[in-house]
């Protein structure tokens with residue numbers, strides 16, 4: 299039997315559509331809207347065939363899954379048997395997209411192909427300057443157009459859990475976005491989740507210095523990571539496409555606006571995990587929603603619906619999932635046309651008053667968490683998840 303990689307390579311462009319030779323320039327000029335048209339989608343399928351280099355199995359599975367979701371909707375195949383490795387991998391990737399709307403899948407497919415085209419050198423010419431894609435990210439899809447830099451968490455099969463690489467890549471993408479010519483920056487998730495929070499396998503890779511060194515390194519990384527959100531100079535908007543857990547929720551207190559699908563939920567189960575709040579939430583949440591409501595979330599782990607989170611001020615506005623992407627991106631594109639320097643300066647005035655305090659809170663939270671990570675309560679919770687005994 300041919301190796302898995304080769305057999306996937308033969309199937310990664312699942313369309314039977316004929317190759318239509320639209321120039322790549324047309325693809326970019328056609329993209330007057332953030333949402334991909336059917337023509338963009340077809341162009342992207344053709345682009346895939348022109349890639350010179352193999353993008354690897356993980357990407358090919360993503361392409362397959364997004365294609366199926368865009369054309370057929372949620373996974374409708376029965377789960378293949380354990381020995382049917384190829385179809386099981388494909389089924390897993392498609393199924394992980396959950397109820398992601400077809401239009402969003404189509405847009406994500408186009409974005410993914412576009413980022414591949416620039417990173418893997420398509421054999422076609424890409425017109426410079428019309429549209430920019432950041433390259434080289436393993437865990438993110440970063441695009442920049444219409445004055446908006448979109449940073450999309452891109453580990454849908456792991457519910458966009460943040461592994462160590464993703465923490466670094468987000469910091470890198472934020473630093474790049476702070477200097478690019480976009481007016482606003484958006485963070486969102488690919489697939490059915492916004493993010494399931496810290497990747498619990500981050501706890502498994504113990505360095506020679508043991509668990510103490512691991513906890514110390516984790517606290518240093520977390521402090522730097524949250525610091526990037528505190529200092530981010532442009533309007534930063536969260537487009538919460540689905541459930542959000544842990545650090546992906548706490549960070550929302552540092553965003554300038556939070557738009558959520560009515561499918562989204564907000565869950566900070568720190569006590570269940572033997573941990574404590576981060577992302578400056580011990581300071582921002584009581585201010586945003588009252589100390590008692592913040593306690594329900596951060597201490598007792600109460601999960602909020604999008605409507606509840608909006609009523610408590612954590613979320614700016616909730617949209618029906620069926621129109622979420624359309625309504626939010628229309629609004630964001632209008633915001634992105636506002637004078638960028640005025641927006642930056644207004645944000646600075648609001649944020650500067652709080653910056654010193656936020657950095658101090660961040661430092662304290664990281665130091666407390668460093669201790670929590672060494673506790674039996676935390677270790678037991680992580681082992682329990684990793685040995686598949688528990689889920690939220």
Ligand SMILES: CCCCC/C=C/CC(=O)SCCNC(=O)CCNC(=O)[C@H](O)C(C)(C)COP(=O)(O)OP(=O)(O)OC[C@H]1O[C@@H](n2cnc3c(N)ncnc32)[C@H](O)[C@@H]1OP(=O)(O)O
Pocket residue numbers: 455456457459460465494495496497498499500516517519520543544545546567568571573576683688689690
């Ligand atoms: C530098 C360090 C900084 C640390 C900062 C600290 C932050 C604190 C937090 O963020 S606390 C929150 C931690 N998150 C969790 O505890 C979530 C754990 N995940 C779950 O409970 C569930 O996966 C779920 C409820 C999110 C989704 O359940 P569902 O049944 O819909 O899906 P699966 O469980 O089958 O998930 C699909 C695959 O994704 C893997 N996965 C999901 N979330 C995580 C995660 N947080 N860490 C690691 N892996 C995760 C899951 O294991 C499945 O993988 P598999 O297909 O290989 O089995």
